[in-house]
Amino acid sequence: MFDLKFELIKKDPGSSARLGSLTTTHGKIETPIFMPVGTQATVKAMTPEELVQAGSQIILANTYHLYLRPGHELVGRLGGLHGFMHWDRPILTDSGGFQVFSLGELRKISEEGVKFRSHIDGSRHFLSPELSIAIQQSLGADIAMCFDECPPYPAEVSYVQKSLELTTRWARRCKEAHTRTDQALFGIVQGGMHPELRRESAERLIEIGFDGYALGGLSVGEEKGLMHEMFHACAPYVPEHFPRYIMGIGAPEDLIEAVNAGYDMFDCVMPTRNARNGALFTSFGRINIKAACFEEDTGPVDPECDCYVCRNYSRAYLRHLYRSQEILASRLNTWHNLHYYLNLMRQVRDSIAAGTFSAFRKEFYAQRGGAGSVVSER
Amino acid sequence: MFDLKFELIKKDPGSSARLGSLTTTHGKIETPIFMPVGTQATVKAMTPEELVQAGSQIILANTYHLYLRPGHELVGRLGGLHGFMHWDRPILTDSGGFQVFSLGELRKISEEGVKFRSHIDGSRHFLSPELSIAIQQSLGADIAMCFDECPPYPAEVSYVQKSLELTTRWARRCKEAHTRTDQALFGIVQGGMHPELRRESAERLIEIGFDGYALGGLSVGEEKGLMHEMFHACAPYVPEHFPRYIMGIGAPEDLIEAVNAGYDMFDCVMPTRNARNGALFTSFGRINIKAACFEEDTGPVDPECDCYVCRNYSRAYLRHLYRSQEILASRLNTWHNLHYYLNLMRQVRDSIAAGTFSAFRKEFYAQRGGAGSVVSER
Ligand SMILES: [Zn+2]
Ligand SMILES: [Zn+2]
Numbered sequence: 219m220f221d222l223k224f225e226l227i228k229k230d231p232g233s234s235a236r237l238g239s240l241t242t243t244h245g246k247i248e249t250p251i252f253m254p255v256g257t258q259a260t261v262k263a264m265t266p267e268e269l270v271q272a273g274s275q276i277i278l279a280n281t282y283h284l285y286l287r288p289g290h291e292l293v294g295r296l297g298g299l300h301g302f303m304h305w306d307r308p309i310l311t312d313s314g315g316f317q318v319f320s321l322g323e324l325r326k327i328s329e330e331g332v333k334f335r336s337h338i339d340g341s342r343h344f345l346s347p348e349l350s351i352a353i354q355q356s357l358g359a360d361i362a363m364c365f366d367e368c369p370p371y372p373a374e375v376s377y378v379q380k381s382l383e384l385t386t387r388w389a390r391r392c393k394e395a396h397t398r399t400d401q402a403l404f405g406i407v408q409g410g411m412h413p414e415l416r417r418e419s420a421e422r423l424i425e426i427g428f429d430g431y432a433l434g435g436l437s438v439g440e441e442k443g444l445m446h447e448m449f450h451a452c453a454p455y456v457p458e459h460f461p462r463y464i465m466g467i468g469a470p471e472d473l474i475e476a477v478n479a480g481y482d483m484f485d486c487v488m489p490t491r492n493a494r495n496g497a498l499f500t501s502f503g504r505i506n507i508k509a510a511c512f513e514e515d516t517g518p519v520d521p522e523c524d525c526y527v528c529r530n531y532s533r534a535y536l537r538h539l540y541r542s543q544e545i546l547a548s549r550l551n552t553w554h555n556l557h558y559y560l561n562l563m564r565q566v567r568d569s570i571a572a573g574t575f576s577a578f579r580k581e582f583y584a585q586r587g588g589a590g591s592v593v594s595e596r
Numbered sequence: 597m598f599d600l601k602f603e604l605i606k607k608d609p610g611s612s613a614r615l616g617s618l619t620t621t622h623g624k625i626e627t628p629i630f631m632p633v634g635t636q637a638t639v640k641a642m643t644p645e646e647l648v649q650a651g652s653q654i655i656l657a658n659t660y661h662l663y664l665r666p667g668h669e670l671v672g673r674l675g676g677l678h679g680f681m682h683w684d685r686p687i688l689t690d691s692g693g694f695q696v697f698s699l700g701e702l703r704k705i706s707e708e709g710v711k712f713r714s715h716i717d718g719s720r721h722f723l724s725p726e727l728s729i730a731i732q733q734s735l736g737a738d739i740a741m742c743f744d745e746c747p748p749y750p751a752e753v754s755y756v757q758k759s760l761e762l763t764t765r766w767a768r769r770c771k772e773a774h775t776r777t778d779q780a781l782f783g784i785v786q787g788g789m790h791p792e793l794r795r796e797s798a799e800r801l802i803e804i805g806f807d808g809y810a811l812g813g814l815s816v817g818e819e820k821g822l823m824h825e826m827f828h829a830c831a832p833y834v835p836e837h838f839p840r841y842i843m844g845i846g847a848p849e850d851l852i853e854a855v856n857a858g859y860d861m862f863d864c865v866m867p868t869r870n871a872r873n874g875a876l877f878t879s880f881g882r883i884n885i886k887a888a889c890f891e892e893d894t895g896p897v898d899p900e901c902d903c904y905v906c907r908n909y910s911r912a913y914l915r916h917l918y919r920s921q922e923i924l925a926s927r928l929n930t931w932h933n934l935h936y937y938l939n940l941m942r943q944v945r946d947s948i949a950a951g952t953f954s955a956f957r958k959e960f961y962a963q964r965g966g967a968g969s970v971v972s973e974r
Contacts, residue, residue, distance in 0.1 A: 259916065263923040288891075288916040296894060296912055304908045513666075516674060530682045534674055538637065538666040545641040548923055 222361075222402040222429040224461045232576035234453060234480035237567055240461055242276075242308040242360035243400045244300065249461065249482035250570075252473065252563045253278045253310060254556055255490060258287070259303040262490050263545075263552040266305045272525065272553060273560035276308040276360070278485045281353050282317035285345075286336050290356040298358030310485070311359035313350045313392075313406070315366045316434065316466070327367065329384070347391040355398045363432065363465075364392040366406040371438040378410040382419045390426050402429035404463060411440060413451040420455035430461035432483075437467045445472070449479035470499060470562055471586075474579055477566050489559045493551035496540045499558040503586045507551065512537045525557035600739075600780040600807035602839045610954035612831060612858035615945055618839055620654075620686040620738035621778045622678065627839065627860035628948075630851065630941045631656045631688060632934055633868060636665070637681040640868050641923075641930040644683045650903065650931060651938035654686040654738075656863045659731050660695035663723075664714050668734040676736030688863070689737035691728045691770075691784070693744045694812065694844070705745065707762070725769040733776045741810065741843075742770040742801075744784040749816040756788040760797045768804055780807035782841060789818060791829040798833035808839035810861075815845045823850070827857035848877060848940055849964075852957055855944050867937045871929035874918045877936040881964045885929065890915045903935035 223241040230236065238249040254261045254269060257280045261269055269277065279299055284290055296302050299309055318325050318334045325334035331346030350365035365388050369381040385408045396403050405423035409415030416433075423431060433452055436445055449464065456462050463483035464476050473484055489499065496507045500520035505512075507519070518528035519536065527536075527550045539547035569578035601619040608614065616627040632639045632647060635658045639647055647655065657677055662668055674680050677687055696703050696712045703712035709724030728743035743766050747759040763786045774781050783801035787793030794811075801809060811830055814823055827842070834840050841861035842854050851862055867877065874885045878898035883890075885897070896906035897914065905914075905928045917925035947956035 258920045258922060259913070260920075260922050260924045263927075265924070265927070287920060288912075292892060292912075295892065296910070302910075302913055302916075304913070514670060514673065532674070532680070534666075534670070535637070535680055535682070538680075542636045542638075542665060544636060544638050545923055545926055546638045546643070549641075549643070549927070 220399055220402045220429065222461075224430065224459065226458065228570055228573075230570050230575040231573055233478045233579075234450075235477045235566070235570050235575045236458070236480060236482070237570040238461065238482055240482075242402065244306060244308045244360050245275075247275045247308055248567055250473075250477045250563055250566055251275055251483055252559045253483065253485040254559075255280075255485055255487045256303070256305075257487075258283050259293075259299060261552075261556075262494070263548045264556070266303070268526075268553060269305075269556070270307070272557045273564060274307070274556070276310060277305065278310045278312065279303075279357065279359065280317060281311050281314035281350060281357070282345075284311075284357060285314065285353050286338055286343075290353040294356030294358070298356070300358060308360040309357075310361040310483075311354045311357050311363065312465070313363040313365040314345055314353070315350070315363075315406070316368050318345055319368045327384075329387075331365075347388040348395040351392050351395040351403075355396070355401065358398075359401060361402045361404060361430070362396065362398075364389045364403065364405050364428070366408060366434055368435045368438070369408065369410055371410065371435070371440055373410055375410075375412060375415070378408075378412060378415055382408045382415055386419065386422045386426075389423055389428075393426055393428070404428055404430040404432050404461075406432045406434040406465070407452065407455070408435050410435060411444060411448060413448070416448070416452045417455045420452070424457070430463060430483075431456040432463035432465050433481075434465050436464060437472075442472070446475045446479075449476050449481065453480040470559070471583075473559075473562065474566070474582055477570075477575070478579060489555035490552050493555040494548045496547075496551065498551060499555050501585055507533065507536045507540050509537075519554050520558070523554065523557065523561070525554050525561075527551075527554040527557075598777055598780045598807065600839075602808065602837065604836065606948055606951075608948050608953040609951055611856045611957075612828075613855045613944070613948050613953045614836070614858060614860070615948040616839065616860055618860075620780065622684060622686045622738050623653075625653045625686055626945055628851075628855045628941055628944055629653055629861055630937045631861065631863040632937075633658075633863055633865045634681070634683075634687075635865075636661050637671075637677060639930075639934075640872070641926045642934070644681070646904075646931060647683075647934070648685070650935045651942060652685070652934070654688060655683065656688045656690065657681075657735065657737065658695060659689050659692035659728060659735070660723075662689075662735060663692065663731050664716055664721075668731040672734030672736070676734070678736060686738040687735075688739040688861075689732045689735050689741065690843070691741040691743040692723055692731070693728070693741075693784070694746050696723055697746045705762075707765075709743075725766040726773040729770050729773040729781075733774070733779065736776075737779060739780045739782060739808070740774065740776075742767045742781065742783050742806070744786060744812055746813045746816070747786065747788055749788065749813070749818055751788055753788075753790060753793070756786075756790060756793055760786045760793055764797065764800045764804075767801055767806075771804055771806070782806055782808040782810050782839075784810045784812040784843070785830065785833070786813050788813060789822060789826060791826070794826070794830045795833045798830070802835070808841060808861075809834040810841035810843050811859075812843050814842060815850075820850070824853045824857075827854050827859065831858040848937070849961075851937075851940065852944070852960055855948075855953070856957060867933035868930050871933040872926045874925075874929065876929060877933050879963055885911065885914045885918050887915075897932050898936070901932065901936065901939070903932050903939075905929075905932040905935075
């Protein structure tokens, strides 16, 4: 296994937030960090250069999608994902687990793995822990993830218990199958909304031994308050000298709460997907650019944002592009939203370094509740 | 009227090609030049900065589309198209004539103007020479075009004759309605595939007096050979001290033939629209990136191209993006195609400056007939 170096730089005095640094084969990442999602070997609508300009240190790519198209062996023969997509910074690949379980009727789980049908052409496939690792090794990510089962929510506690046992056996098989010495491997803690099961899952994974640990199976339909409670309950189950990652979250306030609880890494399609639907994140809350009130608005999306979009385009123009279904709408909206997320994490890191994270968190909520909240979606 | 300065810098000894320079309110343009089409106040999939990087000196925007959405008065109130779309170089707007005539059943022509229904929502509108000029003045283009009727092809000669007379009366009304002193106004020569009618149209427009003259109504279904003959037949009808513009063409070979015949300005959706369909222009002919032969092709789109795309991405990756319907596919394909067109015009200008345009033209055809033509669409 790769000797992933995670350095804990500073712990916040008023919370469980922490500043860290993670050294991967393709360079160092400052944590806490948000990872933009590049499902099909591209972060939708962005070039790699723009991702760097927006502040991306690491991106995530999807094993399930790349296995189906163009195929991991092809990517491997062409030298791996980094060269293929023209991105020379770190990459994390998920295991495909969450995607195949999301297929519902199209998949069937057994001890050996998961039978499923492709969402593209209906063709039959079988994904196992061993194949997931083989795919991720071909793709050449800096950080690979164990193949896990993500139980539905809500679910019987007995099902969740059985599921985490399967996830544990699969995690052992993943570790055995994993041979690349330039790639880290993370375990995924399951256990639904039951802290005692989460603790059991974490302990068994730590016994096996991984480079870092992720919480999977959150943001699956539970109340936000419950999700945030789970953040706090589960963080101590992973010793502090390991990087802690929460998969698939979230809204800006979820990231703030997760950092507050002691997590380091996050990914979510929210900034990119919302952007393509015209929903933009700002320092005063969320707006939708298609709203009539922006028709003649010559101001930037967010007066406090210094991204390329806010420096050069008006809300009126962005509204026109969105209504005209122009590709540039997706581009500019994505650029701004990613900048918002990445800049938020930069501010989070700065505040932890300055020992002022709690004040930053308070100010974050104060701004969003303030008079500036022009058009809230909620 | 604006005092548009067109300077004839050099005439090619072996052809009618000429090198020129056109000074507009937003700067100087070197001719011959290709103008990327920015229909809805954006050249699809590109930022203004990328357009400049690809070599764009001037772009075209569509009066018909911008009148319907977001509305020319809105754009005018916001300070005109340049500020609205964040483009500070020259802009040419068409008159809306070609678009409303393309609506077929949805429009009705009279002496006064054209009644039509919006392609967006079916709402009723009336476009006249006076309104077309008012729209173009609100948009604030550097070069406005007269509102013309574009006869169908084929058409009875008597219809074409009547049509050009209407176009002439409309051109007079356009000139009378035009008041902006920082905007040039071009006349549009009609007359179908009849050189004698084209001559009559040109003479009447020159009597009225415009800053430049365009050929309209070409590339409407006629044979390529006939179109190229029309280029040669009609060029002398516009005195050489005026800029000559052919609207809506064309393929790279059409541009070469038009330059050869003595024209200076061109626009066409071909590089941008083809790009979104995966069709890419190269020094050895056209390829379609979705072809199976590119599956593992690690080479650039065009080994002779030094654009951002060819320097950083493989055909294999571009094929993957196209098949995955990624926005980045449209972006990169458009970037390469525009670079191809704009670089072709740069080479054309260089060869005229060097007195070697005829040799350049020969070489252009030799390369495309050569062994390099991997996948021709024709
Ligand atoms: Zn911004
Ligand atoms: Zn290129």
